[in-house]
Amino acid sequence: MWQMKEGYKPFQEFGRDVYTMASFFPAEVSYNIADPVTAKEIFSSSPRFPKPLKFYTLLNYFGDNVVGSDGAIWKKHRKPSAPAFRYKNNKLVWDEAAKITLSLFDTPEWCGKDVVRIDHALDVTLPLALAIISISGFGREMRWENDAYIPTGHTMTFKDALHIVSGNLRVKLLVPEWALPFRANWRLVERSFKELQKYMLEMVTARRTSEVKEERYDLFSGLLDATEKDDARERLTDAELLGNIFVFLLAGHETTAHTLAFAFGLLALHPEEQDKLYEEIIGITPDLRIPTYDELGKFKRTMAVLYETLRFFPPANGIGKTSAEDTTLPTSTGESIVVPQGTLLALDFLGLHHNTKYWTEPEKFDPSRFLKPDWPREAFFPFSGGVRSCLGRRFFESEAVAILAVLLSRYRVALPDDLDVKPTWENILVPTMSLTMAPKRIPLAFHKR
Template sequence: MAETTRTGLPRGFRSAEQGWPELHRIPHPPRRVPLLGDVLGVDRRRPVQDSVRLGRELGPVFRRRAFGKEFVFVWGAPLVADLADESRFAKHVGLGVANLRPVAGDGLFTAYNDEPNWQLAHDVLAPGFSRDAMEGYHAMMLAVADRLTGHWDRQAAAGRAVDVPGDMTKLTLETIARTGFGHDFGSFERERPHPFVTAMVGTLTYAQRLNSVPGPLAPLLLRSAARRNAADMACLNHTVDDLVAARRRSGGSGGGDLLDRMLETAHPRTGERLSAENVRKQVITFLVAGHETTSGALSFALYYLARHPEIAARARAEVDRVWGTTPRPGYDQVAKLRHVRRVLDESLRLWPTAPAFAREARQDTVLAGEHPMRRGAWALVLTPMLHRDPDVWGEDAERFDPDRFDPAAIRSRPPHTFKPFGTGVRACIGRQFALHEATLVLGLLLRRYDLRPDPGYRLTVTERLTLMPDGLRLHLNPRPAHGEPTALDATRNAPGSTARCPAHPTAD
């Protein structure tokens, strides 16, 4: 039986017309088909990018109908700012997020607002993202980054391009697994992705596919996909159960990491602890969300750095100036990479790897003084379009320009116009972890390599609820200036070496 809200309606499936009294005022695509609605015009492989296209045509608030359900999309800055008002709106768990509940249950990302485990887990785990905790993770982040650069050194020495999305996925999975759960997936020692990654991609893809078929027909139309999804979920559960069991056998040897907190920490006021089932859901949530979005952010940033050598040179000069020749930058040195952080923020502006979030009305209200909404009505914020609103970002909003995040430029913009991590109390709990990790890694890679794109590559974005550049490969020219020998240096210096010189960088 479907889970229901306190209003008695199915969770995550409230159609928009039930809560939008003047829905007719919101534009929709032309040439609708009875029952199917706008489905025939949907790019089912790229629904987010398809919605971005429609947003440009239809304006800052629009709607789409699919199989009898109407969905309202919002991207105009004043509308999003109103939806960010926590006194009137809350997180809505719907669409693809609700489809992940069989995997992540009442984990932090997929919990409904009235489920008690969300607040319990948030309060227990929030100290795990304090400054002191973050400083403790820094050395492990560096250790995982060493494994990445070792792999990239070997690829460069052999004259091979690197698989950016694949390697960023390995990096971020190992980082969250080691810092949060004391686990090593051995990603860089594998020829193929770890089965956990394969299963994760499968569950995310299946969750997105569920949005493209009528609910009652899903068991028939997606029968084989559902069987694969069940196997993928079993793999995720088995992997996490083994990880938790190993920690329990060790008697808690994580030094106070996230898993120790989940297993041993009671709520500071109520004394409650997370149940075994909820621990499993939280670990899956952190392993999936804690690496999938960060790997996408790093991949897009590296794409833009390779395509804009003048911006990469400026960022590299900052790294050389701030870090000098120290081989292992300290925790506080990462925050001093202000231009590198702007590169990351600008990449997240153009391609927020979590590309949407939904908000529902806590009570009857009027959105931005124009659109009446009844309690429980919801809208989906289309973040890539919010981040391209020409009234906020200018007519050149498609241009990559990290100086948009200069402090003076930030102060000149209205609030709630940059939302790569969601909004409000349900915003991503690990955002500072992700930003520190990504800034550190970009600094290390810039210092170590010149990045060269494949001249024939054109950015293609793949969607599996999150966004990722598809097929991105980069060529590397190692830079010895950071003071550490690379694998290519060793090859060059070996007796009788015939290693060829890397090609000169090509123009963008």
């Protein structure tokens, strides 16, 4: 996706919320944008400002899909997947998230322990988020105890295959086929791609041949039905089916897992904020019952903690659009920018999320800012904007609130006592850029309440 940026600093230094960048190889001019007025205009017209598809080649490895396409092809992918993201399925996501989180406490690592030491927050959040998208999107159950189990006919787990693929898309794209056997890591990458493809094909065959047709209308049913459409303009090919399964598995769990990991790190570093959050959660469920999806609206501070986490650590820290025509763009100062056809427009989410004209003390972790009715929505884009904004936003909000509500009502999250570095923001919350922004390593200790 986009390179690491420095928040609002470069914009402050230039004294402008939109600045130009020029490169010689390739000879290109682009605009970096942290101006909400300019961003709104770009998001409001997808045909005028389409996606620069050349940046999405990696995501299309298994087949074209809803993220890496545009125009009529995009509509063909979006139509069969959208119904699965409505109320009924989000409720299912909530219930599954609560159930899977509860089952974590029965695993040998957690059961009967007063303190659970975790080497890296992702060790918990990645399998959790993957299990949720697998069951609620694709009807594929994943249990904690099956984590290390390799099924017959495979040489690695589904989880490992997916994670190695997502972390190594570039290797597969850049290293020529004939060179792959020459390095151990490349051989592993090659094997992971084959394994993942095999797992996805097995999922397709199992669902197509299953005698009991799934009653619920999940994402998988929508995609499979689209492969049988009579109208070729609406029909998904088998490669497109795999492309979408892959992208939903990936977009549907990495973003969530990384955000939750950063949220746990932030709460461990800010115990006073965690206390306020605990008060909200325990106020809604004093008897530790599982809250229901219809209570989601009550978890205002929980959502505010997630939004504040996304303000600092948006999984996509920016996205690009291009200009399909010679045009102009408005800015918040009233000045217009001239944009020639083909110009790359880089929407800098970290810049927008730290723009001092919209956010008070943007460097402070302060979830309460999102509790004010007039918080600056126009400068908050972790889910992108316009018609190409995130399809899974409510899916994420449902699972993440359910997980925090269940986990933090029972455990207090802290940094371990035996840290080998000073417990500071800079040492603990180190972002790295893989496909999305990820925490490098956040060690945690969960204390039973």
